[in-house]
Amino acid sequence: MTNPTTTAPLSPALADAPRLQARNSAAFWAATGRSRGHEVIRDRAFLAVRGDERAGLRVLLQEPDLTGDELEAIAELVHGAAGPVDMEDPFSSTALGHLGVGSWQMPIMLRLPGAVDAPAVAVQRVREEAELLGAERAVIESFGLGRFEPYRPGEMFPKAILDEPGVALFVAHVDGEVAGACVTVEANGFASHYWVGTTEAARSRGVGRAVMLGSLEPLAGVPVTLTASKLGVPLYEKLGFTAASPSTWWSSSRA
Structure with a gap:
């Protein structure tokens, strides 16, 4: 594996949104992998996090023009994965179905800098382990992450993730209980959201x-x-986000 090459600065324009998302997703999953003690693999065209039988393998494409050798490297990771496989292609340019995964698409959205309204429900940044566990449970429930059941506290969001540069978790409380959560990552002059979810109640x-x-x-x-x-698209549009282009996701759960 090689280290990624240096790329030119990106502008906050819709045309750059796929690459912005690719770079930030790599930062997020590298931080997640480090906090979990999993192997982080960097290459010019992708970043991968090789986890255990529950977390599985995550691959994030960083370029739209993968070579045959790079595709073969991804195939080796997929075939050797200890658990489920999830891959993201923000450029929607690479066919990966031959690796035994199914696909679907979701839009990448971009919000330019601007004022933000105050939330109607109290929201706070996670600072303590108890709040972190509440965020973890809310996300697992919201996204139906059966791979993390039976529940093991701190498995999805280890306490070490709070010390990762640029990473922040937020929770909203309703009736004294964590009712919603999300993760943000700020790096290289822009940011992205992950795991935005609410509990069923x-x-x-x-x-x-x-x-x-x-x-x-x-x-x-x-x-x-x-x-x-x-x-989620209608909500995000009301918050100032604009759809840029489709991102293709691949997962062994959709095979």
Whole structure:
């Protein structure tokens, strides 16, 4: 494996959104891998995090023009994965179905710097382990992450992730309980959102909007990207995000 080559600075424009998302996703998953004690593999065209039988393998494409050798390196990682396989191609330019994974697409969205409204529900940045565990449980429930059941505290979000540069977790409380959570990563002059979710009991109570607003406030001065589910697009549009292009996701769970 080689180290990624240095690339020119990116502008906060829709045309650059796929590469912005690719770079930030790599930063997020490298931080996640380090905090979990998993192997982080860097190459010119991809970053991979090789986890255990529950976390699995995560591959994030960094370029749209993979060579045959780079595709073969990814294939070796997939065939040797200890658990489930998930891959992201923000450029939607590389066919990976031959690796025994199914695909779907979600839009990459971009928000330019700008003012952010105050959330209607109290949102706070996670500082303590108890809040971190609440965020972890909320995300596992919201996304139906059966791979992390039975639940092991600190497995998805180890305490060490709070010390990763640029990484921040936010939670919203309803009736004294964590009702929503998200992760943000700021790096290289821009930021992205991950794991934006609410618990089932808190659905349709404005918690998702509140978590987004509360986590956007510290990022009001930088461009922000995210990859949205179809259900999330209307909310994100109201918060100033614009759809740029589709990102293709591949997963062994969709095979």
